[in-house]
Amino acid sequence: xxxxxxxxxxxxxxxxxxxxxxxxxxxxxxxxxxxxxxxxxxxxxxxxxxxxxxxxxxxxxxxxxxxxxxxxxxxxxxxxxxxxxxxxxxxxxxxxxxxxxxxxxxxxxxxxxxxxxxxxxxxxxxxxxxxxxxxxxxxxxxxxxxxxxxxxxxxxxxxxxxxxxxxxxxxxxxxxxxxxxxxxxxxxxxxxxxxxxxxxxxxxxxxxxxxxxxxxxxxxxxxxxxxxxxxxxxxxxxxxxxxxxxxxxxxxxxxxxxxxxxxxxxxxxxxxxxxxxxxxxxxxxxxxxxxxxxxxxxxxxxxxxxxxxxxxxxxxxxxxxxxxxxxxxxxxxxxxxxx
Amino acid sequence: xxxxxxxxxxxxxxxxxxxxxxxxxxxxxxxxxxxxxxxxxxxxxxxxxxxxxxxxxxxxxxxxxxxxxxxxxxxxxxxxxxxxxxxxxxxxxxxxxxxxxxxxxxxxxxxxxxxxxxxxxxxxxxxxxxxxxxxxxxxxxxxxxxxxxxxxxxxxxxxxxxxxxxxxxxxxxxxxxxxxxxxxxxxxxxxxxxxxxxxxxxxxxxxxxxxxxxxxxxxxxxxxxxxxxxxxxxxxxxxxxxxxxxxxxxxxxxxxx
Numbered sequence: 001x002x003x004x005x006x007x008x009x010x011x012x013x014x015x016x017x018x019x020x021x022x023x024x025x026x027x028x029x030x031x032x033x034x035x036x037x038x039x040x041x042x043x044x045x046x047x048x049x050x051x052x053x054x055x056x057x058x059x060x061x062x063x064x065x066x067x068x069x070x071x072x073x074x075x076x077x078x079x080x081x082x083x084x085x086x087x088x089x090x091x092x093x094x095x096x097x098x099x100x101x102x103x104x105x106x107x108x109x110x111x112x113x114x115x116x117x118x119x120x121x122x123x124x125x126x127x128x129x130x131x132x133x134x135x136x137x138x139x140x141x142x143x144x145x146x147x148x149x150x151x152x153x154x155x156x157x158x159x160x161x162x163x164x165x166x167x168x169x170x171x172x173x174x175x176x177x178x179x180x181x182x183x184x185x186x187x188x189x190x191x192x193x194x195x196x197x198x199x200x201x202x203x204x205x206x207x208x209x210x211x212x213x214x215x216x217x218x219x220x221x222x223x224x225x226x227x228x229x230x231x232x233x234x235x236x237x238x239x240x241x242x243x244x245x246x247x248x249x250x251x252x253x254x255x256x257x258x259x260x261x262x263x264x265x266x267x268x269x270x271x272x273x274x275x276x277x278x279x280x281x282x283x284x285x286x287x288x289x290x291x292x293x294x295x296x297x298x299x300x301x302x303x304x305x306x307x308x309x310x311x312x313x314x315x316x317x318x319x320x321x322x323x324x325x326x327x328x329x330x331x332x333x334x335x336x337x338x339x
Numbered sequence: 340x341x342x343x344x345x346x347x348x349x350x351x352x353x354x355x356x357x358x359x360x361x362x363x364x365x366x367x368x369x370x371x372x373x374x375x376x377x378x379x380x381x382x383x384x385x386x387x388x389x390x391x392x393x394x395x396x397x398x399x400x401x402x403x404x405x406x407x408x409x410x411x412x413x414x415x416x417x418x419x420x421x422x423x424x425x426x427x428x429x430x431x432x433x434x435x436x437x438x439x440x441x442x443x444x445x446x447x448x449x450x451x452x453x454x455x456x457x458x459x460x461x462x463x464x465x466x467x468x469x470x471x472x473x474x475x476x477x478x479x480x481x482x483x484x485x486x487x488x489x490x491x492x493x494x495x496x497x498x499x500x501x502x503x504x505x506x507x508x509x510x511x512x513x514x515x516x517x518x519x520x521x522x523x524x525x526x527x528x529x530x531x532x533x534x535x536x537x538x539x540x541x542x543x544x545x546x547x548x549x550x551x552x553x554x555x556x557x558x559x560x561x562x563x564x565x566x567x568x569x570x571x572x573x574x575x576x577x578x579x580x581x582x583x584x585x586x587x588x589x590x591x592x593x594x595x596x
Contacts (some may be wrong), residue, residue, distance in 0.1 A: 012450040095426070222449045226442050228428040236389050237495065238415030238443035284431030 020281040027293035084295020087270030089252035098270035101256040104161025108168035109139025110257040132261035136253040193266035193318025268325020347397030358554040372541035375551035385494035390418040392435030412596040415443035434472040466490035482513035566590040
């Protein structure tokens with residue numbers, strides 16, 4: 001296993017795992033290739049040369065590339081990374097590959113929050129985002145309290161989370177059934193998780209929030225991985241564990257709920273991206289950057305498939321991620337239960 | 340000058356008190372063994388010394404200041420701890436795990452300076468893990484794995500080392516290898532506190548033995564003074580004969596029937 005050593009001032013060295021670096025670079029290149037392909041795709045395929053010209057502000061398809069396709073592609077890229085990071089955070093915290101926000105009820109909780117805002121008050125971008133984060137945190141709190149005594153790690157929290165997910169999904173259906181027809185229609189379209197029709201004004205605030213939360217993770221990545229040594233060694237090697245956990249839960253829920261607020265619950269990216277990234281990088285624990293890049297690649301790719309598969313009908317991207325991710329979840333469950 | 344002590348310490352889980360009014364002084368620069376029957380509170384006491392168990396009453400003090408008042412990183416440079424069962428992150432390799440011992444010494448970004456590198460190399464060397472550096476921790480034998488965990492705690496370079504039943508899952512040869520390693524640490528100036536089940540090992544390797552029963556200290560002192568037939572019968576409720584160890588001359592406990 002080779003290590004890249006980056007020499008800094010005064011004999012300080014930054015150690016980077018070579019394989020992780022290569023995997024990250026490859027994932028970044030693949031994601032950019034998908035981004036370019038997605039920018040070429042509208043009502044049909046445009047030539048890459050025209051798209052590049054459009055990006056320079058020239059040519060006939062300038063408006064459709066920069067105003068229609070671009071925000072959607074940027075959303076897929078950033079939201080995919082956010083979901084990958086959120087999954088990696090919770091999988092590290094729970095020390096379990098099933099510990100993702102879309103499995104343990106946090107996304108369902110965020111969606112409950114959004115539905116309540118829709119049916120009770122006037123929905124605005126700000127109230128929806130806050131309601132999503134509030135709902136996600138509420139679900140996290142309930143899951144944590146019900147699994148108290150079992151601690152943060154272990155299958156107990158996961159199983160309770162899956163139960164909460166089921167309950168909240170039922171609650172969400174009930175709210176939709178009880179609400180007015182127009183609300184119910186927009187809510188159920190949205191429930192599939194979709195990037196259809198996203199505009200720059202829809203995504204500028206969420207993207208800013210996600211970038212800011214990811215910046216915090218740069219500082220928290222080391223304690224996060226150190227905490228994977230178990231509660232005891234985490235504390236005795238110098239971590240203030242309760243504070244770290246609260247921060248990480250806030251960031252993790254913030255990342256996935258922000259995506260849910262804008263695009264609806266896009267499932268299985270948070271579950272699968274961190275594990276795919278971990279296996280590709282052959283790294284210890286669940287590394288964050290490969291998770292983010294895998295998530296970005298998966299969501300941009302899924303969204304391109306969602307647009308083109310049954311064209312001209314646009315599928316919600318959640319349908320594609322569910323189809324692919326459902327198979328992955330089945331495989332993972334059988335593997336975990338055998339263990 | 341003894342830096343680490345507990346005074347009037349009470350510890351418990353839920354509404355059950357496990358340790359009550361315990362006084363304990365850890366002799367500086369010595370190897371202290373804590374012995375006692377199962378569930379006598381010895382592990383709980385050890386955990387309270389490294390802030391893993393909050394005091395219900397009384398206090399644990401390091402340099403006259405309650406350990407609970409220390410900053411996490413500061414105390415992690417003074418007290419190193421190895422739990423009875425440690426979990427390794429999936430897919431981690433030996434050297435990477437040992438490097439985790441440097442956490443409290445590193446900057447925010449986790450850069451490595453020459454003193455970090457020296458600490459890791461010498462910890463691997465003295466724990467006998469150098470030849471395992473690139474192996475997956477999950478593929479090691481129990482004895483090798485314990486050496487790696489000890490190396491990780493050694494890399495933390497703390498003047499105090501506290502270990503909770505580190506010999507439990509090892510065969511007899513690996514048990515003695517580990518105890519000799521701990522003894523070397525004391526000879527190099529560190530202070531070691533270890534929970535042990537084997538009284539004869541405690542007598543051979545410890546300078547100071549603390550015998551506990553039902554959450555209190557029954558006797559504390561040099562092995563020759565503490566490990567007597569009366570004390571062992573009192574602590575473990577087992578009749579025994581104490582004879583000199585044929586190799587070292589330290590007390591050796593032989594069950595009477």
